[in-house]
Amino acid sequence: MSQYLYIALMFVGIYGLLSQKNILKMIISLNIMELGLNLFIISTGYIKEAKAPIILFGNEGNYVDPLPQAIVLTAIVIGLGVTAVALMLARNIYKTYGTYEIDEIRGENDD
Amino acid sequence: MINPVLLIAIPLLAAFISVFIQKLSWVLLFGVSIFTAISGFFLQKGMFMIGGWKPPFGINLMIDDYSFIIIIVINLLFFLTLLSGMWELKKNKTILMVILAGINGLVMTGDLFNLFVFLEIITISGYILAASSDKYYSVFKYLVLGTLGSSLYLFGIMVLYGTLGTLNMADISQQFPNVSGSVKIISLTFVFAGLGVEAKLLPFNAWVKGIYGNTTPLTGPLFSTVFATGAIAVFGRIFGQILVPDSTLIFAFIALGLITFIFAETSAMASKKLRELLTFSSIGQAGLIITMFMIGGFYAALIQLINNAFAKTILFSYATKAYKSNGDDTINNMSGLFRKNVMMGFGFTVATLSLIGLPLFFGFYAKINMLQSAFALNMWIPALIILGSIIEGIYYIRLLVKLWNPGEEGQESSELAQSQFVIKNGFSLSLIAVLIGIIFVVSGIIPDFLTENIAKAADSLSDAATYLSTVLGGI
Amino acid sequence: MTINSLIAQGMISSLLVYLLTKLNKKLGAFLTVLFSGYLLFVIFGFQNSAGEVFSLIHFGEFELTFMTSHYAWYFAIVLTLTYFLVSFFNPYWMKKMVNPAAYNMLFMVSMVGTVGVFYAKDFLTLFIFYEIVVWSSLFIIPMGKSRKTPVIYYTISSIGSFAMLYAIFYLYHSVGSFDIQAVSEAMSQAPNTYRFVFFTMIVAGLTKLGIFPFHTWLPAAHGSAPHTFSPVLSGGLVKVGGFIALITATVIPSFKILAGDLQLMGVPFENYLIMLLGAVSIVVGTLMAIKQEDAKKLIAYSTVSNSGYIIIGLMLNDQVGFAGGMMHVFNHAMASGAMFLSFAAIAYRTGTTKMSELGGLIKRMPLTFAAYLIAIISLAGIPPMSGFASKWLIFQGLASNGMMFIALAAFFGSIGSFLYVFRPLSAAFLGQLSPKHKDVKEVPWMMQIPLIIMSFLTIFYGIFPGRILAYISKIQESVGLKGVEIEGTKIIAATGMWDSLVITLVFGGGFMLAAILFFISPKAKPVDQMNTYTSGEFIYDPDHYHYAKNYYATFENNYGNKKRVELFFDAVALRVKEFGEMVKTMFFAKSVSFSIFWIMLFFTLVYFWGDKV
C-alpha cells in the first residue's frame, strides 16, 4: 500500500522539523512534508486499473478521480510560493546574523 | 446590491493593475478599501456560484447573515488599519490589496479547499508584511508554523475528501455526522490544529510573540484585528456549523480554548512592554472567543469578536505608533503619555475598558452574554472566564493608570514627571480613537443598534438547515 | 422627578462639568457642588416613596429598572450627603490636581453611580452601577500619591464584583430573572442554591467594606487618594459594600431561607461566619490603626474596624443589632468624612498629613479641631454623639444573642479606637506649633461649611437618635424584621433602655464642670516644639524627636507590624507573574522545534485519549 509510504514521508518531514536546527534543513523538511502530503492527495484519487483522466477518442470511461490531481496542482504551486519566500527569508537571516543555525541567532525574542 | 464576488475580484484586479501603474497604487488601495468598506453594507445575500457551477461541484460563495456581518467588520477594520498605518504603506500597497481580497474570500467561501487557498494567500502576505519589521527569524518561525498548520489542515480535508468525495462545506456538514468515528477524530484534530495556528490557540501559536511583538503601525492593527477576526470567524464557521465536534472531542477543544485564555492573560500580566502585553491579550481574547464558539454561544462570541477587533485597532495602533516614534515601548517609560494626546487617550481608555467588560461600554454587553451562554453549559466555564477577566482587568488598569497619571510613586501626580515620549503622525489615529470610543460608549448604553444584525448572524450560524438548503437546494 | 431621569441628568451634566472645567477650573468645581446639592435635594424627596418602579433602558434583551425603597433611600441620602459635603472642598484643590476636568467628571459619575446602585430593582442594574462606581473612583485615586494603589483597589474590587457577577448569573440561570424581589421569593424554595450565592455575592460587599482579608486596599487607596476624595471613599463608597451585604443577607432574607441550617447563637452559621470576619477586621483595623504615622492611613484603618461593626450589625438581622448596623452606616459616614475632611483642611494649609510634621494646630485652626474632636468622639462611641447610639445597639444585639467572641472584639475595637483617634488629635492639634506652620490660617469659609454641618449632624443625632431609628425601623419592617422600639428619646432593647436626652444632659453637665475647672486652674507653659534637649548634644533632626513619633511605642511593641495579608496577596501576584513568565518560555520559546513539539504532543494526547468521537 503505497499510501502508507506517502503518509510516512509526511511524517519524515515533520520529524525533520522537530529535530533540525538549521534553517535550510528546516526548509527542506517542510518541502519533504509537502511532498508527502501532495503524494497522499493524489493517492486519494487513485482507482485500480483506471486511466488518466484525458478524453482520447474511442477510449472513454473508467478514469481515476481527477479532482485530487487538480487540487494537488494548486497545492504544489502554493508550496512553491512558500518555499520561495522561505528561501529569501533564509538569505536575509544569513545576511543579518551571519548564520543558518537557529541556536546561533541572537537578538530576537529574548527580551 | 453588490455581488459579493466583486469584493474579491476588484481588489485583486486593482492589485494586478498596481504592478504596472505604481504611481497610482495608493489611489487604487484607498479606492478599493473604501469601495469594500462601503459595499459591505450593501452586499447581496445568498449563495453565489463561481463560473455558474452548482455546489457541490463548483465553488460557491456563501453570504448568510454570519458572513455578512463579518465582511462588514473586516472591511471597516481594514480601512481603519490603512488610516492608522498611512505612513507605513511604502511598497506594501499591492500586497495589502491582495490581503483584502484574500480575507474577503476566506470569510465568504463555501468550499474547504478554496478556504485553504485563501488562507495561504493571507498567510504568505502576512509573512511578507511581517518581514518589514526586520525580525527575519520571527518571520521564519511564523512561516514554518503557518506552513505546517496549513498542511495539517489540508491533510484533514483530504481525509474528508477521501471519505466523502466532496469538498463543499454544505455537503460535508450534511454528511459529517454519519462518518465513522475514526475518520472524525483524524479530520477534526488535524483541521483544528491547522486552523489553530492562525487562530492563535495555545500550543499552536508560538509565532505570535515574535510577530505581534514587533509590529509597525501598519502590521499591528492589520494582524491583530483583520487577520485575527478573519481567522476566528472561519474557526467559528468550520467548528460551529460544518464540522461540529461531538461530546468528547469538543471537551478537549473547549479546554484548549480556556487554557489559552488564562495562560495568555497571565503572560500578559508579566509583560513589561506594551506591544507584548497587547500580544498576549490578543491571544487570550482569541482563546476566549473560540471557547464561546465551541460551547455554542455564537451570539456572545460574535459580540466579543467585534468588541475585541475594534478595541485592538486602537490599542495596537497606539502602541505601534508609540514604538515607531520613540523606538521603545516599555510601559514604565510611557507614564503620563496620554496627557499629551488626550483624544487618543480617551479612545484607548474606552477601548480598554470595553475589552475588560466594564459597564457603560460595549464590552459589558459582550461579557454578560458570554456568561449567560457559558452558564447554560456548566458552572466551571463561567468561573474560569471570570478568573481570566480579573487578571485581564488588573494589567489593563495598571497600564491605564500609568499612562494617564505621570508621577513618582509616593508623590502627588504632576506634569513634571511626564514621559519624554511623543506620538508622531497621530492625527488619523486621534480621529479613529475618538470615533470608535464614542461608538463603544453609545453601544454600551444602547447595544440594540449594533446587535440586531449580530443576533441574526448568530442564528444563521446555529441554523445549519437553512445553510444547507441555501447552498444545496437553491439554484 | 424620577430616578431614571435623575441618572440621565447626572451622566449628561458630568460631561458638561468636564467641558466647563476645561474652560475654567473653578467653575467646574462649583458646578459639582451645585449638582450634588441638587441630587441631594431630589433624592430627599423620595423619603417616603417605596415600590415605585422606573424603567431606565432596554439593555439588549434585558431591561434595567429602578425601584424606590426605604433602605435604598437611606443609603442614597447618606451617600449623596457625603458627596455634597465633600464637594465643597473641590474648588480649592483644582490648582493642585493634575487633571481637574477628569476629576470633576469622575466625581460626578461615581456619585450618580451610587444612586443607581441603591435604587436598582434588579441585580443587573445593581451590578452595572456598582462597576461604574468602581472604575470612576478608580481613576481618581492615581491623581493622588500613588500609581500602584489603584491597581490594588481594582484587583480587590474586581475579585468582589466578579464574584458577584458570577452569583448574579448563577441566579439568573437557576431562577430565570435578575429581579431582586423575584430572586428572593425563588430562593426561599432553594436554600442550597442560596447558600452558594450568599457566599459568592457577599464577597462583593466584603471587598468594598474592607472586611478582613480584603481590607488591604483601604489604607492603600484611602491613604494615597487625593485629599478631597479620601472622605468620599471612606465615608461614602465603603457603604456601597454595606448595601450589597444588606441585599444579600437581609433583603433576600437569609435568616428565613437558611433557617433549616445549623444555627450558631441564633443566626445561621453562614451569617455567623461573616460576623466572625467582621470581628477579625475590627481587631485588625484597630491594631493597625494604632501604629500608623500618616493620619490618612490611620483613618483608613479605622474604617476597616468600623466596617466590621457595620457588617456585624447587618448580619444580626434582628431588632436592635441590625438597627445599630444601619445607623452606624450614617454615623461612620459623617465621622470618617469629617476626620478625612479635617485632615484635608490641614493638608490644604500645611501640605502634609504626616502626624510627626504637625502639631499645635488648635490655635490656628480651631474649627477644624472642633470638627475633628466631635467626629472622633462619635467614632469612639462616647455618648453625646450619634456614634454611641449605633454601637450601643450593636452591643445590645450581640449581648442578647450571647455572641461572646464577637462582642469581645467589638469592645476591644471600641476601646482601641480611643487610642487611635486620640493620636492624630494630640499630634496634629495639641502640643506645640511647628515653626514651619507659624503662618497657618483657618481654612476658607466654604471649606468650613461641610465641617460644621457634619459636626452638627453628629451631635444632633446623638441627642435625638430616634429621628434616624424611626426611619430604620421602617426599613426593618419593609424587609420583614421587627422594627426597633423607640419612645420619644428612649431606645428600648431586650436588655435595657437608654434615653439619649438624659445622657446628653448628664454629659453636658460633666462638660461644663470640666470647662470650669479648665478655666480656673493654672495654665501650662508652652514650650517650642523644636526645643528638644539631649544631654547637651545638638540635634540636627528634631522631627525625629517629635512626641507623635512612636506615640504608643510601649503598646505597639507588643505586636508585630508584619502586614501578613498584604504579603500574601503580593506573593499570589508574584506567582501569577511567574506563571506567566513560565508560559512565555514554555510555549513561546525561540526554537521552532519546540513549538512543533507542542503541536505533536497535542496529537499524541488526543491519540492516547483514545476516544473515538
Added chain:
Amino acid sequence: MKKIIAILLTVAVALFVFTNLYSGDSDFKAFGEKSLEETVSKEFVNKTVDPQRVQPETGSANIVTSIVVNYRGFDTMGEVTVLFVSALGVALLGGVLRKKVTFRYKPGFIINQGMKIIVGIILISGIYIFVHGHLTPGGGFPGGAMIGSAFLLMYLSDDKFRTRIAAFKVLEGLAGSLIMIVGLVGLSTGGYFLYNFLPNGEIGQLLSAGIVPVLYVLVGLKVGSEVSNILGDFFIGEVEE
C-alpha cells in the same frame, strides 16, 4: 535525547493517523478501492454538472484542466495570486540585500553556447504546453515553470544577463488583470464570475473549450513571468521603484 523524543512523538502521531485511518470501521476509502460514483468527480468526468447548459458543458479534453480552470477556476485564480504575492514578497525581501550575486565560477563556453540552443526549445515547449493545456497533460503551471527554467538557464550561463527584465513585471500584472477581466466579463454576460461565455466547440480541437485555453494561456504567461521574476530577484536582489 531530543532526537529520541522527536522520533517517539512522530511515531506516535503517525500511529494515530494509521490506526484511525485504516482501522476496520473507518469510512476512509482504501487506496485504489474507491469508486468514482461516490465523489463529485463523476459529474466532472461525465461533464454533467449542469444539464441546462449547451452540451458538452465544458469542452476540455483534459478533465483535470476542466476542473482546474473551469469547475474550480476560483482556486486557480487564488493560486495565481499566491504566486503573485510570493513573487512580490521575494522582490521586497530581496530589496534588503541591495547587492548583486556573483558566482564563484565563470560560465564556460559550452554552457554559453548550449544555452543559446536549448533556451529556444524550452521556451517553445513551455508555450506549447500551456497552449495545449486543455488537450494534453500539463497546462499553465508546468508551461510557466518551463519558461521560468529557461530564464534560470540564461541567468546561470550569461554574466551579462543579470538585469531584471522589466517587461515581466508588466506581463505579470497584465496577465493577472486579464484573468480578472475575463472573470468579470463572465459575471456581466453570464451572471457568474468566471462564467464560460465562449462557445465550447468540439472536444479535442485546439480552439475549443471556451475560456479554458484563454485562461490557461494567461495563467501560463503569468506563472512564467512570476517564476522568472522570483529567480531574477534571487540573482539580482534589487528592487527598483
